[in-house]
Amino acid sequence: MVSRIIQVPSFDLVVFGATGDLAQRKIFPALYGRLLAGQMPSNAKVIGIARQDISTNKFRMLVRKSLDVYFQLSSVSDKLINSFLQCFVYVSVDANSDKNWDLVRSELRPDKIRAFYLSVAPELFDKLAAKIFAKGLSTENSRIVVEKPLGSNEKSAKALNGMLRNYFKEGQIYRIDHYLGKETVQNLMALRFSNVLFEPLWNSKFIDHVQITVSEKIGVQGRGAYYNKTGALKDMVQNHIMQLLCLTAMEPPSQFVSDLVRDEKLKVIKSLGTVSELDIVTGQYWENSSENFFRDVGDQNTKVESYVALKVSVNNLRWSGTPFYLRTGKKMRDQVSEIAIIFKEISHSIFDDQKAKARNKLIIRLQPNDGITLKTNIKDPGLGGMRITSVPLDMTFAEALDINRYKVANAYERLIMDVIRGDQTLFMRGDEVEEAWKWIDNISRQISSNQIPDRYASYSSGPESSDLLLDRDGRKWRSIK
Numbered sequence: 001m002v003s004r005i006i007q008v009p010s011f012d013l014v015v016f017g018a019t020g021d022l023a024q025r026k027i028f029p030a031l032y033g034r035l036l037a038g039q040m041p042s043n044a045k046v047i048g049i050a051r052q053d054i055s056t057n058k059f060r061m062l063v064r065k066s067l068d069v070y071f072q073l074s075s076v077s078d079k080l081i082n083s084f085l086q087c088f089v090y091v092s093v094d095a096n097s098d099k100n101w102d103l104v105r106s107e108l109r110p111d112k113i114r115a116f117y118l119s120v121a122p123e124l125f126d127k128l129a130a131k132i133f134a135k136g137l138s139t140e141n142s143r144i145v146v147e148k149p150l151g152s153n154e155k156s157a158k159a160l161n162g163m164l165r166n167y168f169k170e171g172q173i174y175r176i177d178h179y180l181g182k183e184t185v186q187n188l189m190a191l192r193f194s195n196v197l198f199e200p201l202w203n204s205k206f207i208d209h210v211q212i213t214v215s216e217k218i219g220v221q222g223r224g225a226y227y228n229k230t231g232a233l234k235d236m237v238q239n240h241i242m243q244l245l246c247l248t249a250m251e252p253p254s255q256f257v258s259d260l261v262r263d264e265k266l267k268v269i270k271s272l273g274t275v276s277e278l279d280i281v282t283g284q285y286w287e288n289s290s291e292n293f294f295r296d297v298g299d300q301n302t303k304v305e306s307y308v309a310l311k312v313s314v315n316n317l318r319w320s321g322t323p324f325y326l327r328t329g330k331k332m333r334d335q336v337s338e339i340a341i342i343f344k345e346i347s348h349s350i351f352d353d354q355k356a357k358a359r360n361k362l363i364i365r366l367q368p369n370d371g372i373t374l375k376t377n378i379k380d381p382g383l384g385g386m387r388i389t390s391v392p393l394d395m396t397f398a399e400a401l402d403i404n405r406y407k408v409a410n411a412y413e414r415l416i417m418d419v420i421r422g423d424q425t426l427f428m429r430g431d432e433v434e435e436a437w438k439w440i441d442n443i444s445r446q447i448s449s450n451q452i453p454d455r456y457a458s459y460s461s462g463p464e465s466s467d468l469l470l471d472r473d474g475r476k477w478r479s480i481k
């Protein structure tokens with residue numbers, strides 16, 4: 001099956017922080033991916049901006065290198081790459097200085113969509129947004145793109161939103177959560193809202209509980225200083241896991257349009273119950289005295305968590321009584337991102353075999369091997385009486401739909417094209433971000449005042465206390481593998 005390309009209008013994309021990690025790892029490869037897909041308009045222009053004083057040619061070499069490393073270019077013709085690189089120009093600008101902003105202006109074309117991508121440390125958001133405004137670079141047709149961390153609590157998120165709204169309307173602000181660009185995350189909406197099968201069962205009458213897991217094998221990977229100020233709760237739960245929770249729990253919007261979808265997500269966040277201290281588990285990984293979380297964040301006394309698990313209630317008519325268990329951690333046994341919907345037992349089994357009572361489970365797996373599996377009970381084949389066994393009805397899309405291509409591509413391809421075409425559905429609205437922080441702030445306060453993180457062995461399933469969180473309710477985490 002071939003993906004359908006919806007053409008986007010030509011654009012000027014101004015990337016601040018163009019020599020940085022995000023630009024090189026994600027943004028430029030994403031644009032190249034769109035070129036290969038035939039979606040990058042031939043006269044699109046990318047204006048790379050950073051402090052370094054380098055020429056456009058040198059910058060193009062950097063872009064080329066980023067493609068070599070992150071797009072594995074071996075089979076692609078030099079001609080194509082060279083024409084791609086011609087879209088790129090570079091201007092050296094320091095956010096603290098007025099120098100060279102006129103050069104940026106002279107690169108911008110009056111009739112094109114303009115997108116200003118702030119791929120920089122959040123401390124620079126304010127200065128850059130103010131300069132873009134003061135130098136008259138933004139038009140009605142402009143968008144600004146920012147990415148986490150979008151604040152570190154409700155107060156700072158409000159301040160950030162207030163600052164951005166001084167210069168841009170909410171409809172021009174694109175707050176990226178790259179999880180929303182993942183194929184299976186959107187598939188969750190398709191699954192829920194375009195099949196008659198699931199929606200009638202999607203409530204506390206039929207669903208026993210929900211488990212959302214994002215476990216990573218990697219550690220903090222050179223981001224120790226950032227992570228030591230952040231921790232798993234703020235790094236992963238406030239944003240990515242919150243988005244997965246919202247899409248799982250939300251009511252169907254009346255149409256698939258940005259504000260209606262975001263209204264429904266906001267209602268979920270507002271329905272989240274206060275999490276009690278007993279429903280929070282934190283942990284820190286430990287391999288041995290030289291390989292451990294403390295060393296990785298460069299702080300022997302850190303109380304920051306590399307693992308967090310929560311039992312969460314969504315207090316509304318649909319979900320009351322169905323807990324959502326959330327967990328995320330670094331240096332875990334395996335990389336798994338999934339949403340598991342665990343249905344209730346059948347109310348009365350007509351079979352002697354206890355296995356007929358095995359719960360149906362719907363597993364929505366984001367990575368690796370994105371797909372959806374429905375655990376179903378069937379008759380064990382062959383003679384020997386009515387024996388029941390549980391089998392997966394496997395809807396792994398990679399094979400069925402030939403979406404291997406999307407494994408190479410990244411979520412940024414979709415998100416950047418959405419910015420250009422002005423579709424905010426897969427971006428977070430300001431009120432969503434603030435409300436998510438408000439809920440997180442309460443948990444964060446409890447962690448810092450009451451909790452000493454438990455130690456867990458590196459490459460394990462997390463601290464034992466997190467098993468107890470479910471044991472207590474007669475439930476078990478799904479295994480991480």
Ligand code: BG6
Pocket residue numbers: 178216235337
């Ligand atoms: C980032 C976090 O937002 O998401 C990282 O800051 C984390 O700590 C990453 O590793 C996970 O993203 P993905 O797409 O690899 O699951």
